[in-house]
Amino acid sequence: MEAGAKVGSTVYIAGAGPVGRCAAAGARLIGASCIIVADTNTARLDLVKNNGCEVVDLTKDTPVADQIEAILGKREVDCGVDCVGLEAHGNGPEANTEHSEAVINTLLQVVRAGGAMGVPGIYTNADPKASTDLTKKGQLPVDFGKAWIKSPKLTAGQAPIMHYNRDLMMAILWDRMPYLSAMLNTEIIALEQAPEAYKTFSEGSPKKFVIDPHGSVKKAA
Ligand SMILES: NC(=O)c1ccc[n+]([C@@H]2O[C@H](COP(=O)([O-])OP(=O)(O)OC[C@H]3O[C@@H](n4cnc5c(N)ncnc54)[C@H](O)[C@@H]3O)[C@@H](O)[C@H]2O)c1
Incomplete structure (x- = not known):
């Protein structure tokens, strides 16, 4: 929603982690047409591909716009969502190297002029462990010339969860998102x-773990 997706929109989602998979499920609920999810993690890409999304594999040497063109016949999409944040890696030979600016610059490249970008991925004003002096100060080498020319709408920051909570709950309760649980690949676990x-999650598992400390989900099921 925050990236301006509507019925028929084409959407590029950077990141196939739980946030990216929720974004893909949300785009599908809204009625987006082609939903393209990008990552370097092939297990996560397989999961979204098996749940109705197209994928961009960032480990390939092929540039992102070329991979989008191979899917869509166009090098640009209507909306882009950054579900990665400042821990972004580059692509191709840079897929194992942190490039905090990578996703923002990719979105500026692949979102059409007058399109929209949503950025739930987290950026901060200080990142002491970042790899460059600039990114340590939370600053990014962003392609602002392209931003000026294409003038996309940009929404960033904390997800306005309370705004969507009830509507999403109703959509789930009335089975309007039957693909959600397969897409998220949720496992309910005990606190211990x-x-x-x-550990498994931070190694890039395609699962989303939900902690059920009092066993209430288990009891309800
Ligand atoms: N705005 C909010 O309210 C909110 C809420 C929850 C999480 N977040 C943030 O959203 C982001 C994603 O969360 P998550 O739990 O899904 O994280 P995650 O680390 O599990 O997933 C991020 C994925 O991005 C991939 N990636 C790395 N570089 C990439 C690139 N250049 N292009 C595409 N994909 C790339 C990684 O391989 C990984 O699979 C994080 O920054 C998190 O802190 C924001």
């Missing part, structure tokens, strides 16, 4: 399983 689950 959390350390192992965090």
